[in-house]
Amino acid sequence: MKLEIKAYNVINEIWDDIDDFFLSCQIDIGFKDEIGAEIYSFDIVSPKKLQKMLVRDGVEIGKGYFIMNDYNKNSVCDKIGKLIDREISEENKYDVFDEISVYFREQI
Numbered sequence: 001m002k003l004e005i006k007a008y009n010v011i012n013e014i015w016d017d018i019d020d021f022f023l024s025c026q027i028d029i030g031f032k033d034e035i036g037a038e039i040y041s042f043d044i045v046s047p048k049k050l051q052k053m054l055v056r057d058g059v060e061i062g063k064g065y066f067i068m069n070d071y072n073k074n075s076v077c078d079k080i081g082k083l084i085d086r087e088i089s090e091e092n093k094y095d096v097f098d099e100i101s102v103y104f105r106e107q108i
Contacts, residue, residue, distance in 0.1 A: 001093065003084040003100075005077055006030045006037040020048040021071055026108070029084055029100065031093075038097045040104035044068055044076065064105025 007028040014022040023044040030037030042064045045053070050067060053060050066076060083103055088096050101107045 001088040001090065002032045003029055003086070003088070003096065004032045005080060005084075008073065008077060011041075014049075016049070019046055019069065020052075021046045022049045023071065025076075027080060027104075029080075029097075031088075039108040040101065041106050041108065042066055042104045044071060046071075064103075 005027060007026075009026045010023050011026055012024040021044075024041065025044060026039055026041050028037035028039050044066045046069060047067060050060065050065075066079070068075070080103075084100055086096070097107065
């Protein structure tokens with residue numbers, strides 16, 4: 001039994017420059033060949049935007065941040081695909097969603 005990305009959505013985008021961006025995203029992850037998915041939210045932020053956030057706020061909590069120099073949806077999906085690539089047994093089938101939630105801001 002394997003997981004797959006069922007949907008990827010950018011909810012909000014802030015682009016000050018090509019290397020200065022912040023995107024709020026949601027990703028639906030579910031079992032291959034099954035209907036349904038869990039929805040996770042996360043943010044993609046450039047180092048330049050993160051630096052500006054730190055100057056403004058002083059402290060930033062890192063859970064749910066994917067930090068990239070250049071935004072590329074395929075790179076994000078590839079990274080998440082590697083994070084969820086695991087063999088899952090029927091007994092702990094639904095525990096896997098809690099396990100992967102550590103990489104994301106919240107599970108909806």
